[in-house]
Amino acid sequence: MKVSMKVNGTGMSGEVEGRTLLVEFLRGGLGLTGTHVGCDTSQCGACVVHVNGEAVKACTMFAAEADGAEVTTIEGMANADGSLSTIQQAFQDHHGLQCGFCTPGMVMSAAALLKENPKPTEAQVREYLEGNLCRCTGYHNIVKAIMAASGQAVEMTAAG
């Protein structure tokens, strides 16, 4: 079947099967390989994208379900001039990544959090990232980056 969706502001379409996952369409169909597949079982969150403004795991949604939707991936997060967005820059400044595999999902989840809750507490950041796994950083610098991106002090009181 044919699906059409607006991806990062641009109309895209392609042929998919019923069983084609959204992440497969984004990566294989559209070549947007910034969205990663870590576990493929909706545990790790590396594939988080925004569908109609809400964070979803693109490995646990069919492309056909996103027909007509507005999708934002990590490729759509940088500023118009190509410079890093506030969240992305904060990840760099605070060493919020090591191998970088989980980072696209972390940035997308962070963006969803800050849209809902522009000044989260450290505990709220940690809770929101419950579905995003990182095997390198131990999370502290990711949390610092998100706190900084929200314009708040980065000192942390507790390792949740």
Next chain:
Amino acid sequence: MYAFDIAKPATLAEAVQAMKTGEAQALSGGQTLIPTLKQRLAAPSVLVSLAGVGEMKGVSAKDGVLEIGGAATHREVAGQRHYPGLAELAGRIGDPAVRNRGTIGGSLANNDPSACYPAALLASGGSVKTDRREIAADDFFQGMFATALEADEIITAVRLRVPEASNYQKFLQPASRFALVGVFVARHADGVRVAVTGASEGGVFRWTEAERALSADFSAGAVSGLKHPADGMISDIHGTPEYRAHLIGVMTHRAVAAAS
């Protein structure tokens, strides 16, 4: 995954019709079904997506009953203000991205023995509305992954009695974040209901001994001396039947303390 088609009905009538074709399977949020399909544990010929069915959306409260559309997401349930105990439960299911997709109708139809919503519905009392009838909460759950639903029946809405006070306590299984044991306590004008998920081989159930004690005296002290028997409790790598039985008491105590 095996190959299948996806139908996207816009109305309940179209969805009901689509469920009659071949080996049809309803698809709601897909947060359990899609992983199941990936493991090839199911092989439907067509998935009937319920996300676009207008009649199954929305949340409304009237005369002490909260009615939630079957396709309402956990996020939407967490955001309603009519039933705080239920909102708190919904806001702790899975993680934010899962809550944006998963639905109350899908969760109840699946009736995972460790899911949260079955405890809420059973403790609240109320009913499940389908495309063809209304099923009382006490008749709906029929064991692990088993419900009163027929194979092609669709949950269109869930009706819950809003209690005077309520609280849900979930002891997280640390890897899956499902309930190792979860207890929902609801104080209604006509008595207290206590529903337990995650613990029993028979799926969600009411702990009637605790209900009697709490209906007489709604205080944490009233259940301090109660012990749930270990018979019939789940035994797996995460806990023995005795451990789960003990947790039922602890979680009930905490829920009452938080609700009262």
